[in-house]
Amino acid sequence: MIITIEQLLNDEELIHIRALLAHASWSDGRITAGTQAALTKNNQQLSDNEKQLPVLRQILMQALSRNALFFAAALPLKILPPFFNRYAGISNTYGAHVDGAMRQAPDGSYVRTDLAATLFLSDPTSYVGGELEIEDTFGSHAFKLAAGSLVLYPASSVHQVTPVTQGERLASFLFMQSMVRDDMQRRLLYEMDMALLELRTTIGETEAVVKLTGTYHNLLRQWAES
Numbered sequence: 001m002i003i004t005i006e007q008l009l010n011d012e013e014l015i016h017i018r019a020l021l022a023h024a025s026w027s028d029g030r031i032t033a034g035t036q037a038a039l040t041k042n043n044q045q046l047s048d049n050e051k052q053l054p055v056l057r058q059i060l061m062q063a064l065s066r067n068a069l070f071f072a073a074a075l076p077l078k079i080l081p082p083f084f085n086r087y088a089g090i091s092n093t094y095g096a097h098v099d100g101a102m103r104q105a106p107d108g109s110y111v112r113t114d115l116a117a118t119l120f121l122s123d124p125t126s127y128v129g130g131e132l133e134i135e136d137t138f139g140s141h142a143f144k145l146a147a148g149s150l151v152l153y154p155a156s157s158v159h160q161v162t163p164v165t166q167g168e169r170l171a172s173f174l175f176m177q178s179m180v181r182d183d184m185q186r187r188l189l190y191e192m193d194m195a196l197l198e199l200r201t202t203i204g205e206t207e208a209v210v211k212l213t214g215t216y217h218n219l220l221r222q223w224a225e226s
Contacts (some may be wrong), residue, residue: 133159
């Protein structure tokens, strides 16, 4: 399942993040790439030692925590601290790759990467190229979202960032382990949750809506890990 979340960041947060990135020092993006990905990764990234990084991560994590659509789609159990990258000049692309299945958290534990997300930080009219292309069973899908918007997708997908031939593309990317490991089960729960939300809006908390809500939570109990 691939979904987009418009305006995850508000205007104040977006301005703050851009201001911090304007004074950041960029490193080779291959610092977090696996063996396969390093062969195709040609961008820049903030290192873990970058002094701006803790504040940047805090802003983004706060935005995620208040977004109900993100929670409904991801059902996150663990979220790794977000990363920030830059595509411009000769460091301008990331070829087709699959994200590693396991990543180490700052505390030394491991997180299974069920889902990945990209948060776009640059105005899409300010750069040429830089589409995030994600492959699924229905083909390839290209995303170039408005600044402050996010695309969420299975980390098992083959994906790439096309070359940025003009301008600068700033973004954040992150990985998470879901309470529901199976992508199809997450999709079913998400679709049921959205349908229940619409039913509550149109007909209210009827007896049937209450029963369907119970079915949603019973499925979540059966499928979720904690």
